[in-house]
Amino acid sequence: MKLLIKQLATSALLGLVSVSAMAQTVGPNGETATLSAEVTVPDDSVAAIQAANYKAALLWHDQSDFVNAVSAGATDEFKRLGIEVVATTSAGFDAAKQRSDIETSMAREPDIILSLPLDPVTSAAAFEEARDSGVSLVFLSNLPAGYEHPRDYAAIVTDDLFQMGKQAADALASAMGGKGTVGWIYHDADYYVTNQRDNAFKTTIENDYPDISIVAEQGISDPARAEEIANAMLLKNPDLGGIYVTWAGPAEGVLAALRANGNKTTKIVTLDLSEPVALDMVRGGNVAALIADEAYELGRAMAAAAALRLAGKEVPAFVAAPAITVTADNVAEGWKKSLNIDAPASVTSAN
Amino acid sequence: MTPNAALLRRIDLQRSVIYLGFLAIFLFFALTLHDDGFLTSRNLTNIVLQTAPATIMAIGLVFALSAGEIDLSFGSVVAVAALTAAVVMQTYPMVVGIVAGLGAGALIGALNGVLVAYLRLPSFLVTLATMGLFAGIARSMTDLRSIPVLNDTFTGIFGSGSLFTIPSLVLWTIAAVVIGHIVYRNTRFGAHVLATGDNARAAQVSGIKVPRIRLSVLTLCGTMAGLAGLLYAGRLQAAKYTLGESDLMTVIAAVIVGGTALGGGKGSIIGALLGSLLMGMLNNGLILMGLDVSDQMIVRGLIILVAVAVSLRDTSR
Numbered sequence: 073m074k075l076l077i078k079q080l081a082t083s084a085l086l087g088l089v090s091v092s093a094m095a096q097t098v099g100p101n102g103e104t105a106t107l108s109a110e111v112t113v114p115d116d117s118v119a120a121i122q123a124a125n126y127k128a129a130l131l132w133h134d135q136s137d138f139v140n141a142v143s144a145g146a147t148d149e150f151k152r153l154g155i156e157v158v159a160t161t162s163a164g165f166d167a168a169k170q171r172s173d174i175e176t177s178m179a180r181e182p183d184i185i186l187s188l189p190l191d192p193v194t195s196a197a198a199f200e201e202a203r204d205s206g207v208s209l210v211f212l213s214n215l216p217a218g219y220e221h222p223r224d225y226a227a228i229v230t231d232d233l234f235q236m237g238k239q240a241a242d243a244l245a246s247a248m249g250g251k252g253t254v255g256w257i258y259h260d261a262d263y264y265v266t267n268q269r270d271n272a273f274k275t276t277i278e279n280d281y282p283d284i285s286i287v288a289e290q291g292i293s294d295p296a297r298a299e300e301i302a303n304a305m306l307l308k309n310p311d312l313g314g315i316y317v318t319w320a321g322p323a324e325g326v327l328a329a330l331r332a333n334g335n336k337t338t339k340i341v342t343l344d345l346s347e348p349v350a351l352d353m354v355r356g357g358n359v360a361a362l363i364a365d366e367a368y369e370l371g372r373a374m375a376a377a378a379a380l381r382l383a384g385k386e387v388p389a390f391v392a393a394p395a396i397t398v399t400a401d402n403v404a405e406g407w408k409k410s411l412n413i414d415a416p417a418s419v420t421s422a423n
Numbered sequence: 424m425t426p427n428a429a430l431l432r433r434i435d436l437q438r439s440v441i442y443l444g445f446l447a448i449f450l451f452f453a454l455t456l457h458d459d460g461f462l463t464s465r466n467l468t469n470i471v472l473q474t475a476p477a478t479i480m481a482i483g484l485v486f487a488l489s490a491g492e493i494d495l496s497f498g499s500v501v502a503v504a505a506l507t508a509a510v511v512m513q514t515y516p517m518v519v520g521i522v523a524g525l526g527a528g529a530l531i532g533a534l535n536g537v538l539v540a541y542l543r544l545p546s547f548l549v550t551l552a553t554m555g556l557f558a559g560i561a562r563s564m565t566d567l568r569s570i571p572v573l574n575d576t577f578t579g580i581f582g583s584g585s586l587f588t589i590p591s592l593v594l595w596t597i598a599a600v601v602i603g604h605i606v607y608r609n610t611r612f613g614a615h616v617l618a619t620g621d622n623a624r625a626a627q628v629s630g631i632k633v634p635r636i637r638l639s640v641l642t643l644c645g646t647m648a649g650l651a652g653l654l655y656a657g658r659l660q661a662a663k664y665t666l667g668e669s670d671l672m673t674v675i676a677a678v679i680v681g682g683t684a685l686g687g688g689k690g691s692i693i694g695a696l697l698g699s700l701l702m703g704m705l706n707n708g709l710i711l712m713g714l715d716v717s718d719q720m721i722v723r724g725l726i727i728l729v730a731v732a733v734s735l736r737d738t739s740r
Binding site: 132159161165166167168169171172173175176177178180181192194196197198217260261293 | 459463466469472473566567571660661668669706710
């Protein structure tokens with residue numbers, strides 16, 4: 073078995089097999105996704121990479137548990153490969169700040185940049201200098217417009233966005249017994265990651281669950297407004313069987329609205345892990361499931377892809393890490409698998 | 424030492440805090456980061472390029488604060504102006520786009536000005552409302568989409584171009600600071616702005632048309648934010664509704680650290696430039712030091728707190 077995995081990994085690195093297709097998450101040019109587990113630095117390349125004393129910059133779009141876990145995965149892999157992390161930044165979703173962060177970190181002359189381009193249009197110019205200087209670029213989930221593989225970047229690594237939305241739909245449908253009405257709270261912004269996940273949820277409900285209908289749709293741009301949005305939704309649709317919330321932050325507000333209304337029947341499903349939301353789930357509250365990605369694994373795969381490029385190996389253009397459905401039954405394992413940290417004690421002890 | 428001399432020394436310290444602070448932080452980064460690229464001309468130029476839009480906005484805000492008003496809406500104006508210019512340039516010549524972008528900024532500024540000067544509404548509340556209003560309009564203008572700016576002349580003038588090897592964003596900064604400083608220090612308009620901010624009633628009595636001054640400074644603020652929007656659009660070769668969103672606090676901090684009084688009647692354009700460069704230098708240096716993001720925010724916050732405390736401390740207490 074071990075040998076088979078090793079062979080698969082090696083052949084993936086050599087680009088001989090395009091490997092397991094993962095649902096409908098495809099790359100920006102229709103590339104099939106390669107499993108992140110197949111992107112590894114072979115033992116015989118490690119010494120050469122270590123000897124080169126490469127430097128890396130982690131230029132993130134924002135700060136969150138998710139970004140921390142991706143950073144941790146990348147940093148651990150870089151440590152193994154003897155690569156120094158010389159700059160870490162957060163653009164706070166500001167495209168202009170992201171451009172400044174790239175320029176600033178270039179003063180440290182990194183060989184590798186891991187980043188989530190905030191927007192294909194604005195990031196095209198922002199990454200130009202780094203690309204032209206031959207930096208090994210690995211992007212998380214998003215691609216600057218006009219960039220081509222392998223000429224301009226090493227790889228895109230992403231969570232399996234379609235699967236995340238689909239698994240959210242499956243989990244909510246299962247909690248609702250396959251019938252009823254649903255409210256859909258989506259991220260009202262031009263942001264690839266959330267847009268893909270939100271739409272995958274909607275498509276799955278519409279195609280796979282004929283007895284479930286989406287009766288209310290509401291966009292959200294400011295997570296702080298989730299509670300009032302949910303209140304308005306419940307006022308118009310008091311019999312909602314379930315609510316999909318685009319990510320865990322606003323789901324906390326939706327949960328607050330349900331509690332304030334004394335509503336114990338409407339089920340919630342959301343994406344990403346959050347302690348207060350998970351706590352409600354393990355206590356048998358409204359939350360049916362949390363869908364998470366393997367954030368730590370994403371970071372590890374990004375670091376590996378960047379190093380492989382510097383080592384002159386072929387790197388698959390589009391790499392995806394699987395989604396995990398976390399319910400009350402597997403909360404401890406799910407947390408560990410997603411963020412590579414133990415689930416909060418409050419969550420595990422309440423289970 | 425007589426009490427007067429002691430007071431004089433304190434005032435001097437307050438006035439020069441921005442210069443001393445700027446120098447101290449520059450020297451600190453220069454010494455600690457000399458192997459990490461901080462002192463390279465490329466990196467130092469980057470700091471000026473990155474802060475150009477904030478500097479331009481800061482100059483507008485110095486005028487508004489000096490007249491006793493505040494503008495909180497300029498961040499939203501940046502996005503509206505950039506998007507207006509980008510959208511217009513998709514169909515019309517570049518000049519029309521520039522005029523439309525700057526015009527949008529000036530119009531929003533004038534709207535703020537009319538509400539403040541003639542309807543006697545407090546500028547804090549008026550611009551708080553228009554900040555939200557125009558943030559919403561920026562979002563709906565293009566349905567959250569980014570609009571690419573493909574006109575090379577435009578991106579050259581407002582973004583990546585240069586004249587006699589000086590980057591255009593540096594030229595914009597120099598031009599705005601020089602003109603701003605002269606208008607602020609050496610013209611009747613500048614004197615009237617300061618007089619209005621110092622004591623509006625006295626200014627009115629002495630024949631200054633106070634409402635007109637208020638309208639002018641807020642229109643100027645809007646126009647400068649419009650120009651900042653064009654600079655962002657040129658630099659990113661695109662316009663997006665998020666432009667300017669995070670600039671409000673940076674620009675206010677830059678202006679206050681630079682010695683402009685929140686209550687009006689006192690200010691400095693050169694101080695605002697140094698304040699803005701200081702903010703950019705802090706961002707730059709803390710990243711190059713390899714600090715993680717939370718630590719960068721903590722250190723930046725503490726330094727700004729110290730700078731503001733020293734520059735604002737009321738010596739009469």
